Amino acid sequence: MTTKIAIRNCNKIFGEGDKQVVALQDANLDIAQNEFVTFVGASGCGKSTLLRMIGGLETLSSGDISIGGQSIDGPGIDRAMVFQHYSLYPWLTVRENIRFCRQLKAHTDDRSSADVEAASGRADALLNLMGLSKSAHSYPNQLSGGMQQRVAIARALMGRPEILLMDEPFGALDAQTREVMHDLTCAVHKIERATIVFVTHDVEEAIYLGDRVVLMAPRPGRIDTVFQVPLPEKRDKSMKHSPEFLKMKLEILDRIRETSGMKTDLEQLEKLSALAHG
Amino acid sequence: MDAFVPPASPVKTRRKRSLLWSVRGPITQRQYLLLAALGLIVPLAAWWLLSEFGGVNKVFLPAPPDVLHRIATWWTDDNLLGDIGISIYRVVGGWALSALVALPIGLAIGTFRPVQALLEPLTDFIRYMPAVAFIPLVMLWVGIDEGSKIAIIFIGTFFQMVLMVAEDVRRVPTAQIEAAQTMGATRFELIEKVIVPSAKPALVDTLRVTMGWAWTYLVVAELVAANSGLGYAILKAQRFLQTDKIFAGILLIGAIGLFIDQMFRFLHRRAFPWLKGNK
Numbered sequence: 001m002t003t004k005i006a007i008r009n010c011n012k013i014f015g016e017g018d019k020q021v022v023a024l025q026d027a028n029l030d031i032a033q034n035e036f037v038t039f040v041g042a043s044g045c046g047k048s049t050l051l052r053m054i055g056g057l058e059t060l061s062s063g064d065i066s067i068g069g070q071s072i073d074g075p076g077i078d079r080a081m082v083f084q085h086y087s088l089y090p091w092l093t094v095r096e097n098i099r100f101c102r103q104l105k106a107h108t109d110d111r112s113s114a115d116v117e118a119a120s121g122r123a124d125a126l127l128n129l130m131g132l133s134k135s136a137h138s139y140p141n142q143l144s145g146g147m148q149q150r151v152a153i154a155r156a157l158m159g160r161p162e163i164l165l166m167d168e169p170f171g172a173l174d175a176q177t178r179e180v181m182h183d184l185t186c187a188v189h190k191i192e193r194a195t196i197v198f199v200t201h202d203v204e205e206a207i208y209l210g211d212r213v214v215l216m217a218p219r220p221g222r223i224d225t226v227f228q229v230p231l232p233e234k235r236d237k238s239m240k241h242s243p244e245f246l247k248m249k250l251e252i253l254d255r256i257r258e259t260s261g262m263k264t265d266l267e268q269l270e271k272l273s274a275l276a277h278g
Numbered sequence: 279m280d281a282f283v284p285p286a287s288p289v290k291t292r293r294k295r296s297l298l299w300s301v302r303g304p305i306t307q308r309q310y311l312l313l314a315a316l317g318l319i320v321p322l323a324a325w326w327l328l329s330e331f332g333g334v335n336k337v338f339l340p341a342p343p344d345v346l347h348r349i350a351t352w353w354t355d356d357n358l359l360g361d362i363g364i365s366i367y368r369v370v371g372g373w374a375l376s377a378l379v380a381l382p383i384g385l386a387i388g389t390f391r392p393v394q395a396l397l398e399p400l401t402d403f404i405r406y407m408p409a410v411a412f413i414p415l416v417m418l419w420v421g422i423d424e425g426s427k428i429a430i431i432f433i434g435t436f437f438q439m440v441l442m443v444a445e446d447v448r449r450v451p452t453a454q455i456e457a458a459q460t461m462g463a464t465r466f467e468l469i470e471k472v473i474v475p476s477a478k479p480a481l482v483d484t485l486r487v488t489m490g491w492a493w494t495y496l497v498v499a500e501l502v503a504a505n506s507g508l509g510y511a512i513l514k515a516q517r518f519l520q521t522d523k524i525f526a527g528i529l530l531i532g533a534i535g536l537f538i539d540q541m542f543r544f545l546h547r548r549a550f551p552w553l554k555g556n557k
Contacts, residue, residue, distance in 0.1 A: 056459075056460070057460070076462065083457060086451040087451070087453035087454055087456070088454075089454060089475070089476070090553070100471075104461060104463050104464075105462075105464065106462030106464075139551075139552040139554075141553070156457075156460075159462070
């Protein structure tokens with residue numbers, strides 16, 4: 001397996017002087033070509049910060065991130081990003097949103113008619129893949145949250161990125177819609193052969209989607225444990241009830257409580273209620 | 279078999295509570311129009327009654343018919359159309375000039391933090407200075423012809439407009455900008471293809487609101503050696519105690535302002551159909 005993303009001794013410090021906050025401390029991780037890695041952890045653990053650093057949206061205070069051996073310096077068309085919300089362009093129709101990158105110089109160096117035609121076909125293929133064909137000429141405001149996220153994913157895929165970065169993309173969706181989106185994401189991973197890095201606070205989501213789950217911990221934000229998901233590559237909803245799945249879920253949830261200080265809160269609560277009843 | 283008959287309920291049917299006065303409650307189109315008409319008619323009727331039967335001297339409070347009559351004679355004898363024309367020219371001129379400069383500067387302030395640091399505190403400082411106080415300076419620098427009137431309206435609107443444009447631009451969701459960045463957009467492409475189209479509806483609203491402010495500076499602007507215009511007419515009427523003409527001038531400015539405002543709203547709806555369905 002070849003390493004696609006290499007994260008080396010990454011640190012991120014926000015603020016100046018007394019107000020300095022260590023958002024990420026000494027992160028090290030290798031992500032393989034075509035791997036699906038999920039970052040999970042309590043808020044403030046730096047998972048989004050690390051994802052944004054890979055995307056080039058956040059600078060590194062120190063350390064290095066390289067893609068295919070090349071150190072990154074800002075965003076690039078090899079790494080597309082899907083945000084939680086408010087990232088679609090409401091003045092463009094669904095199809096125009098998906099084709100947005102075709103307006104940019106970075107994607108249109110090759111203006112041969114074959115390329116233009118291929119792009120048009122690609123847009124239609126993505127509309128189909130995402131089940132958006134009927135909404136191609138709607139505006140984002142007319143779509144449900146789930147449909148809007150489908151557009152956001154399709155738009156990110158339009159430029160054939162090697163890496164897809166997803167920052168809590170389904171965090172605002174209801175549970176049923178989220179399940180549908182999970183299977184859709186798995187399909188995308190398979191069809192597009194992209195390396196996917198996916199940030200979430202939902203442990204179940206992290207296990208169900210990921211080949212590996214990277215558990216991060218807060219204060220200071222850091223990588224805590226990396227779990228290899230013991231499920232077959234092709235995922236299925238029924239696996240969410242398998243013993244391996246549940247065991248891993250409990251293990252991760254426990255570790256999150258431990259690292260985020262929630263465990264002591266729980267113990268305090270138990271003591272208080274014992275006092276009240278005693 | 280006997281049909282089941284529910285026992286007569288002792289519970290009184292609860293009186294349906296009107297939702298009209300609940301916080302952000304619903305209102306029917308009929309109710310809205312009725313109340314809007316009421317809001318316009320009641321003050322008008324009150325004015326009329328007060329002037330006709332309130333025993334108030336006509337010099338202080340002319341009756342609506344007097345004002346209407348004054349507008350008619352103004353139209354036939356005193357070149358009302360000319361006054362309206364020149365006033366619109368001054369207001370729209372000052373406002374357009376202000377927009378021409380404020381849009382790019384506001385865009386730069388809202389987009390680039392160094393420009394914000396450089397210009398925003400300065401603008402915040404200047405906008406508290408009274409436009410009227412600039413009249414002597416404007417006369418000194420610009421002279422007393424049309425340029426000076428336009429300059430006063432410019433001073434009155436420009437600094438507010440810059441700050442509002444900057445705020446409109448800052449309100450563009452960061453995710454929209456970052457999405458384009460990860461698709462490889464250059465800085466210029468970000469401004470051209472994301473920031474400007476995203477801020478456009480808010481910018482049109484800002485232009486509409488500042489147009490209203492520009493009108494409020496008309497009388498001030500026409501203090502400067504004017505010999506025509508609605509504001510000038512009001513000032514002259516004051517000298518001759520023609521209160522009906524003052525009323526006429528004020529009402530005309532209000533009516534023109536309302537008309538322009540509605541035009542902007544119409545344009546807004548037509549230009550941004552994609553906003554429909556927005557919550």
